[in-house]
Amino acid sequence: MTIRVGINGLGRIGRSVLRAIFEIEKYGEQIEVVAVNGSLSAEQHAHLIKYDSVHGKFSGDIDFNESGNWLSINGKKFSLYRERNPENIPWNVDVVLECTGAFNKRAKAAKHNAEKVIVSAPVSDADVTIVYGVNNDMFKKEHKVISAGSCTTNCLAPIVHVLHFNLGIKSGFMTTIHAYTNDQNILDGNHKDLRRARACGLSMVPTTTGAAKTIGSVIPELKGKLDGTAIRVPVSNVSMVDFKFTTDTKVTVGKINEMFKNSANHVLSICKEPLVSIDFVHNPYSAIVDLAGTYVTGDICRVAAWYDNEWAFSLRMLDIALL
Numbered sequence: 001m002t003i004r005v006g007i008n009g010l011g012r013i014g015r016s017v018l019r020a021i022f023e024i025e026k027y028g029e030q031i032e033v034v035a036v037n038g039s040l041s042a043e044q045h046a047h048l049i050k051y052d053s054v055h056g057k058f059s060g061d062i063d064f065n066e067s068g069n070w071l072s073i074n075g076k077k078f079s080l081y082r083e084r085n086p087e088n089i090p091w092n093v094d095v096v097l098e099c100t101g102a103f104n105k106r107a108k109a110a111k112h113n114a115e116k117v118i119v120s121a122p123v124s125d126a127d128v129t130i131v132y133g134v135n136n137d138m139f140k141k142e143h144k145v146i147s148a149g150s151c152t153t154n155c156l157a158p159i160v161h162v163l164h165f166n167l168g169i170k171s172g173f174m175t176t177i178h179a180y181t182n183d184q185n186i187l188d189g190n191h192k193d194l195r196r197a198r199a200c201g202l203s204m205v206p207t208t209t210g211a212a213k214t215i216g217s218v219i220p221e222l223k224g225k226l227d228g229t230a231i232r233v234p235v236s237n238v239s240m241v242d243f244k245f246t247t248d249t250k251v252t253v254g255k256i257n258e259m260f261k262n263s264a265n266h267v268l269s270i271c272k273e274p275l276v277s278i279d280f281v282h283n284p285y286s287a288i289v290d291l292a293g294t295y296v297t298g299d300i301c302r303v304a305a306w307y308d309n310e311w312a313f314s315l316r317m318l319d320i321a322l323l
Contacts, residue, residue, distance in 0.1 A: 009100030010038035016314035133267035152211035172245035174228035
């Protein structure tokens with residue numbers, strides 16, 4: 001059965017979601033794009049879909065009409081709206097992929113006229129938070145507003161799931177070394193966070209993240225046991241989770257790495273090579289554990305994992321849509 005979807009917001013995540021549907025066969029076979037909603041002209045949207053400074057040129061054929069009310073990719077036409085109020089969008093879809101980043105409350109997201117709304121951000125009062133590949137069993141068909149968490153939660157959760165299942169985590173602290181995002185300034189300017197107000201390409205920027213605390217919504221037995229922070233760094237894409245934890249189980253570096261080798265799946269992978277962040281652009285995995293970054297010192301253990309904070313997260317949005 002084909003799922004009819006609408007995409008609200010054609011920024012970094014919205015465009016990646018759209019691109020993935022037409023780039024990856026398994027999504028294209030099961031998902032039909034009916035409509036998108038964005039703030040730009042059809043010409044601007046078409047150009048930004050076609051040419052991407054991070055992910056490269058899109059190989060598909062993109063077209064639009066002069067009146068600007070539709071786009072087409074590879075001959076498949078879909079409506080283009082420019083509505084700020086979700087109640088005014090005539091979606092006629094099964095699922096809305098809410099990718100604006102602005103709908104972080106259930107009441108807002110629920111205004112979309114669709115059976116299911118999947119939000120590309122943490123939503124504290126969502127019907128459920130699903131990190132695909134970790135807690136799919138918590139999803140119920142009656143859920144309307146589903147949070148996909150964040151890109152960082154989607155990297156951390158598979159790691160924590162493996163560690164907790166095999167070892168039992170007493171407590172943990174995560175640092176995400178994160179690519180800058182469009183929430184920051186290119187040059188010093190106005191921002192409610194005075195550190196994010198500074199030029200993102202010139203400094204490492206300490207800031208906050210709720211990714212670790214969100215784990216409690218995904219793996220309930222870890223609620224209150226994890227916390228974290230973020231450092232935004234001058235790269236445009238690909239981030240790393242540095243996770244330190246304690247456990248009552250005697251463990252070695254070799255044992256931890258073997259656990260991840262044996263647990264590799266659709267969302268979790270491993271890396272044995274001495275790679276750097278750019279090597280993981282457009283990587284589809286939520287978490288790629290860097291085996292050389294595993295350490296055990298006394299009762300403190302450390303694991304590091306790479307993630308494409310745009311592309312992999314966008315694929316997980318689509319995976320949830322197919323649940």
